[in-house]
Amino acid sequence: MPELPEVESVRRQLAPRLVGRSVLDVTYESQDRFEGLERVGGTRVLDVRRRGKYLLAHLSGAPTGTVDRELVMHLGMTGSFRFRGEPAPVGGTAWTPDAYVRATFTLDDGVLDFRDVRRFGRLTVVPAGHYDGIATLAALGPEPLSDDFDxxxxxxxxxxxxxxxxxxxxxxxxxxxxxxxxxxxxxxxxxxxxxxxxxxxxxxxxxxxxxxxxxxxxxxxxxxxxxxxxxxxxxxxxxxxxxxxxxxxxxxxxxxxxxxxxxxxxxxxxxxxxxxxxx
Incomplete structure (x- = not known):
């Protein structure tokens, strides 16, 4: 399962591509680990942070006047994000979706797929800063590379x-x-x-x-x-x-x-x- 360095590396590549982008639509499999994704369409990504092994995308309220939300993302054992059609590493081919794509985010400038072979990944929308329904996130200790880790x-x-x-x-x-x-x-x-x-x-x-x-x-x-x-x-x-x-x-x-x-x-x-x- 990806740990802090892996999740932070994913965040560093996702954030520049997502912050400021509008999410036009989301399609996804119906499964217990996906909750509230229907509320992502029409929002704008304000920030992408990491907390422990979780990624947190701060979303503007949609429609206007509603509270901001957060898309809480956990890669599980085999989860990964790829921008569709992006150039691949040397020797590879550009990413195209396959049978293991579980969720797709249509942005104003491209398409982001969440691929997860074993379906242990999690995508959940919550009011910004409210993690009571995600016990492992709510109870996290300090970040080891922060000043809070005394x-x-x-x-x-x-x-x-x-x-x-x-x-x-x-x-x-x-x-x-x-x-x-x-x-x-x-x-x-x-x-x-x-x-x-x-x-x-x-x-x-x-x-x-x-x-x-x-x-x-x-x-x-x-x-x-x-x-x-x-x-x-x-x-x-x-x-x-x-x-x-x-x-x-x-x-x-x-x-x-x-x-x-x-x-x-x-x-x-x-x-x-x-x-x-x-x-």
Whole structure:
């Protein structure tokens, strides 16, 4: 599932193309994960933001006089946005719709398709700023690359809990947007065992710093692609070649040379170095 760097990379390509554009019409499949899309037609896109793993498009009120709305977008496992007929990456062909297009937005200057093979993506329209009906969005913790992500507050939250530290990172309440890939990477960099239930102030500071570092680096490389994730221009992220923990089980640890080990923690595959990452 795309995490913060992947979603931010999509946002950076969508925003310049959508902000200021009018949405003339929307066609979409009838499914539980699409709600209120009939209210998007006739609006204008005022802004495109990211919150955790969600994209938020602020829409003008339509008709005039109604409250502004937001289109809340979640890519799920296989969701992607493509502008129809756009030039493709080198060696590819321009995008044309296929059987996996689930929603189509007709703009005043083009057509944007939302493609989702496995149908886990979500498109929901809400009054601007009102996320009560989307529990995971409403309960998100601070953005890890913002000033709201305070190292001391983070350390105190870790000290209060006795849950495994990786489980805390994935629940989105402690910090927003971190998933399996970047939790493994940050814990390796901070030398913390993912099963650790006690993380003192010094290790918490290392983890706080490691989270910010690995996310920043992944954004610079436009995210991690293994199979499904693509940016709006159809290109893959370039971060996969730089991963040192996630998906590297059995390979030598870049720090000590011991084989990396994979376990299941909270139902998620977790890779770490038994020697470097002590409890």
């Amino acid at each position: 190292a001391e507050v983070f350390a105190r939250a870790l000290a209060r809990s006795r849950a495994p530290v990786k489980t805390l990172l994935l629940n989105q309440r402690l910090v927003a947007g971190v998933g399996n890939i970047y939790a493994d990477e940050a814990l390796w960099r901070a030398r913390i065992n993912p099963r650790a239930r006690r993380v003192g102030p010094a290790r918490a500071q290392r983890l706080w710093r490691a989270l910010r570092e690995v996310l920043t680096e992944a954004i610079e490389r436009e995210g991690t692609t293994f199979r499904d994730y693509r940016m709006v221009n159809g290109e893959s992220g370039r971060n996969a070649d730089f991963l040192v923990a996630y998906g590297q089980e059995g390979k030598p640890c870049p720090r000590c040379g011991d084989p990396l080990r994979k376990i299941t923690l909270g139902g998620r595959g977790t890779t770490y170095c038994p020697r470097c990452q002590r409890r």
